[in-house]
Amino acid sequence: MLVLPEEWLPQGVDDLEQRAWEALRETGQSVCVTAGAGAGKTEFLAQKATYLLQTGLCPQPKRILAISFKRDAAQNLAARVRQRCPQDQARRFHSMTFDAFTKHLLDHFRLAVPEAYRPPADYGIAFPTRRDFDAFLQRHGRRDVSADRFDKAVARITLPIEDAGLNLQARDLVQAYWDDQYAMPNGALLTFAMINRLVEYLLRTNPRIKRGLLLTYPHVFLDEFQDTTYAQYELVKTAFTGGNTVFTAVGDDKQKIMGWAGAMDNAFDEFTADFNAVRYALLCNWRSHEALVAIQHVIARRIDPDVEEVQARGQLAVDGDTAAIWQFQDRQQEAAQIARWIRAEVDQGHVEPHDIAILVRMRANNVEDELAPVLAGEGLTLRNLARNVGEIAIQDLLAESFTEVILPLLRLGANVRAPEAWNAAQERFQALACISPEDEQGQERLQREIEDFSRQLRRTMNEAEPDGALADRVVAQALDFARADRLRRAYPEYQRDADFARVREGFRLLMRECVADAANWTEVLDRFEGKGQVPLMTIHKSKGLEFHTMIFFGLDDRTWWSLDPDQGEELNSFFVAFTRAMQRAFFSYCAERGNAFAWLEELLIPAGVQQIDGAEIVPDG
């Protein structure tokens, strides 16, 4: 059933702000939407997709392509559209990462790649480290070339290499790299940078494939557009210029903190010019309350003097300071007082430990070593999301497909009544066993199997108090039920032994950690997921997240060594950190670690951020 465009209403939210409505209804021309912190960027894209699908403005069999950078962003967007649209419409919303998009194209049209560059069907994916580049350059006697620069050069090459306009020496080196990757001992290994270049070449030399792409996707969404790299943008241009594709590019230049990794300098300006896009700036901040938004505006204006004032839509829900700089005498006092402050907040029932995030600019592992023991002294657990368990970061492990399959099973073993785990398990295994939603018999059989298994698992879990050895058995039992071979067939990222082993081992190690002194299995699993723990992460990792209270640890000029508020991305980093906070943002600083940097006084203090003696943040008791 289609809805008339003028009768369509946003779903699942009360209303959209006026600017969002305008940008949503603009479906005949590309739009560039500046969505600042808390503006509801993902929600806007989900609503626009819903609008296009439900009104038939994107009619069957046409599709919408949504490109994100991170998997969780792509999944999150897809899930929101699935919630709002009937299945046949939601299926026409293709939300994926940039790399997934290019790899799909390459795999589908591999035979159309010019022969000299055509990879074999069974190519693997390489994630080269700096060391790999060093080794390559050494092998080819080019230690004068820096790995970093070579990496960037390969990522920006235009194929074929001989026409790329490189000098002879550079051309030979790039050619050698390309040849090496195709002739690896265990078969060709392509990087995503290479896949990007191959697909750009493919589309440039095959107008029919490009035409097919244009016909399939009249609407393309680009999420976090400020982080687009030059190579990615070039691919977008090759793929979609000359057609009638209508783009919706969303992002915020003030949150551009990936320039050092190759993000474009002014993606929005180039995009506006190349695709004749109309610009919109969303003006609401649904995350933070008025006092925080006012301070955010002062920082924002320093980044971009022309920035419009944002309207705060978050409600103030705490007493006392909402933004402050905490000054401490030394590191010891700093750690101790922060720990005591969090303890007091939790005890007073204001927040849960996982509502208070500790953000750092870099070296989260070092800060963990410094803070974790002090927090532990107050009975608090610090969760450093960047820390590795085995060879995988906790944050990545929690987002793995492996975890999404195994964890609900363990929940069912730990707790008979776990409706969420039931749904999750049912959904995951339905996909794993290829049971269609219409196959009622299959569904029932699956449900019985899961019930039987959870009963068995519960028996194992009840054999003894949770401990390391039992945790190993429990995980192994769940994996047995899921069947490792089936799991690896269903998820291509687990094709290689090493990749699967890394995730499985990481899962096992984190379980063993969480088992220590746990009263029961529910507690073990809560810990596994970080419930009741204070999260610690870098600003970069915090992007896109929000927390009731944000404590930025280490506001000093040694941490911010490259800080120059009028250029570069340091101020953007600062802005990103500040805008994570829904209710309160605090910055800690102690003279022992370094001096407070100069613009603190000329920027933050006039903006209304108070300086408070760290000794006074917690009453003596």
Next chain:
DNA sequence: TCCGAAAACTTTTTT
């Protein structure tokens, strides 16, 4: 193997 100097590194995603 040890020492001091020099260079590298800090912030990250991706099937």
Next chain:
DNA sequence: AGTTTTCGGA
């Protein structure tokens, strides 16, 4: 800018 890793000479 501070810290860690690598390198070259003994």
